[in-house]
Amino acid sequence: MKAFIHHFKFEFLAGIRNKQLLLLNYLFPLGFYLMLGFIMVEINPPFRENIIPAMVIFGILSATLLGIPDPLVNARENGILRSYKINGIPAVSILIIPALTTILHLIIVTGIITITAPWLFNAPLPIHWTNYCLIFIAAAIACTGLSVLIGVVSPTSRMTILWSQLVFTPSMLFGSSVNITLSLKVPGSPSSALQTR
């Protein structure tokens, strides 16, 4: 348990200290959220109804699909996994702990978006909080699992980027529906499920 706590603490801090992870966990989703909030809400007012679910899903996709696979492949290529194995760190911890810390970062980002969107952009809060939380958790777990899988099966860093982008780009367009209005949103998409009205 002590080992798990130390490992979890380190991985969580790495998600903030590491510039690439800081970008993908926080700066990119929150920066994009602010940019769309200030621009899209002005030119397309109905978007404010969609901004919370759209940006939460976007944050999940960014932190997981772009943030998880590459460090896993780099760790394998640079001998970090070997070093971990020799020192008795189980493979399951190497895969699960970064995934769990990413989910914790996502909870923080989701919290920031959910709290600030009504105040900044007059966005409506979710009506069904239980559904909102459950769907957030389901989407986070699904995307994290997929990202870990990409990290495990990718032979090189270059292939990882290709695989990640291949999943991220269409998922962002159709999953988070960031650039389409509520009425045109893809039925059954995660952001539809997180719908606030």
Added chain:
Amino acid sequence: MKEIVIEVQDFTKTYDDFIAVDKISFDVKSGEIFGLLGPNGAGKTSTLECLEGLREPNGGLVRVAGMIPTREFHKLKNLIGVQLQSASLPESITPEEAVKLFSAYHNVEPRMDLLERLGLAEKRTSQFFELSTGQQRRMALALAVMHNPQVLFLDEPTAGLDVGSRSELHSMMGELQEAGTTIILATHDMAEAEQLSDRVAILLKGKIAKIGSPLEITAAGAGLTKISVRTQSSILLTSEVSFPAVTYSTTLDDYRIYFSKDIGPTVSAIISHIETQKDTLIDLRVERPSLEDRFLEITSTGEIQ
């Protein structure tokens, strides 16, 4: 009699059709420092990786502390310490976090004193990528020894280290040896291997070319002992005299240098000659061939024991 801690019999490692290690056998006793030498591609790293449980041997028997590394790795991990050739830690981990993390997985108390001893106390909160190469290697060494392993594997431990750190490492190795730790040292630094190792094995194309103490190995060479002589009137520089057992000679500054196969008759003859010529001996130095000389001889001739 000391117990055998590492036992290797007819060990073979192949990668597809390439034979990296070809039926080598050796054993290492408790508390021994065993040097593993060889040119690049000789099979040192493959041997180490199989001993550490990172790779499965393709043939033969490998035992460390009585265990087969790949099968009983969960037990073995607390008995071995490994300093890998490339310092491999996540770039954002700090030395303090790494010590806490790895000691927790080894189930021992974190030893922050090691950071101080290895000159990393001031860098304890710096991220790994901010450390210099030498500091990264010292970090890897601290992690390898912090759980007091029974067997320590050091792969090029002094590469990139400054003189002070190198000396600290050597003294630490001496202390570990006194405490009964068996050390396997893979290195390209022949002087280090000669100075520290009780025995060395020279690997060549996947086979053991020579195994024994550094003294045994150097004594068994072509025997070109270097004898440097300086006299007051430089009689040896002005006249060409052939002495017994001398293979060839040369001149360096005021010294006449002879390379002899048998130093006894050569030195006697040189001294007699100086006395006969009424010259005065100022300096006479005898240098046995070093392990490096012997290593170069073995690798160039492809000599296998």
